[in-house]
Amino acid sequence: xxxxxxxxxxxITKTGKRIMLECSQTKGHDRxxxxxxxxxxxxxxxxxxxxxxxxxxxxxxxxxxxxxxAQAKFSxxxxxxxxxxxxxxxCATSEHRGQTGELFFGExxxxxxx
Amino acid sequence: xxxxxxxxxxxxxxxxxxxxxxxxxxDRGSQSFFWYRQYSGKSPELIMSIYSNGDKEDGRFTAQxxxxxxxxxxxxxxxxxxxxATYLCALYTGRRALTFGSGxxxxxxx
Numbered sequence: 001x002x003x004x005x006x007x008x009x010x011x012i013t014k015t016g017k018r019i020m021l022e023c024s025q026t027k028g029h030d031r032x033x034x035x036x037x038x039x040x041x042x043x044x045x046x047x048x049x050x051x052x053x054x055x056x057x058x059x060x061x062x063x064x065x066x067x068x069x070a071q072a073k074f075s076x077x078x079x080x081x082x083x084x085x086x087x088x089x090x091c092a093t094s095e096h097r098g099q100t101g102e103l104f105f106g107e108x109x110x111x112x113x114x
Numbered sequence: 115x116x117x118x119x120x121x122x123x124x125x126x127x128x129x130x131x132x133x134x135x136x137x138x139x140x141d142r143g144s145q146s147f148f149w150y151r152q153y154s155g156k157s158p159e160l161i162m163s164i165y166s167n168g169d170k171e172d173g174r175f176t177a178q179x180x181x182x183x184x185x186x187x188x189x190x191x192x193x194x195x196x197x198x199a200t201y202l203c204a205l206y207t208g209r210r211a212l213t214f215g216s217g218x219x220x221x222x223x224x
Contacts, residue, residue: 033212042120058211
């Protein structure tokens with residue numbers, strides 16, 4: 001089983017629908033992240049959390065919200081999906097090691113908003 | 115100006131050649147730099163990290179950092195078709211999470 005698991009792996013939805021992407025990890029890491037990837041734009045940070053009570057906005061948080069239900073679970077929600085949120089979403093984790101920690105990525109969740 | 119800039123490519127090199135991938139950044143305070151490799155349809159994986167000016171070698175990979183000029187490079191010696199992937203430069207820009215460049219697609223021709 002993967003250390004960082006994302007569900008669903010693929011999702012097609014319609015404009016205006018609420019969507020939740022879930023991430024769980026068995027690595028025991030404190031830090032968790034959500035990134036989105038679009039062709040030609042690389043990975044852009046949506047939200048990150050350093051523990052259950054420490055949640056921070058990234059560079060593109062508008063239209064998204066998150067919930068850190070436990071150390072091992074970090075969910076991303078789109079309250080009212082729009083077509084330009086069509087992208088590949090990655091969850092990642094890292095140890096609590098300042099700015100030297102490696103990121104470990106899930107397999108990605110491909111979201112299509114029609 | 116983007117915080118982390120990379121040429122999108124594709125960079126095409128013949129098998130056995132040296133592939134040189136470059137990345138420039140705008141935050142002079144950045145201290146930690148990383149190269150991730152992403153195969154098509156897969157998630158990124160870390161291949162190199164570098165924190166000090168100069169070169170760091172790991173097998174066929176060499177990372178080079180020049181903080182004064184604000185660039186970091188990745189050299190791949192004896193390139194193989196299996197090295198064909200997108201290479202993402204990443205660094206900490208003052209935010210407490212990694213900022214990624216848009217990636218350079220490398221194609222190694224057999």
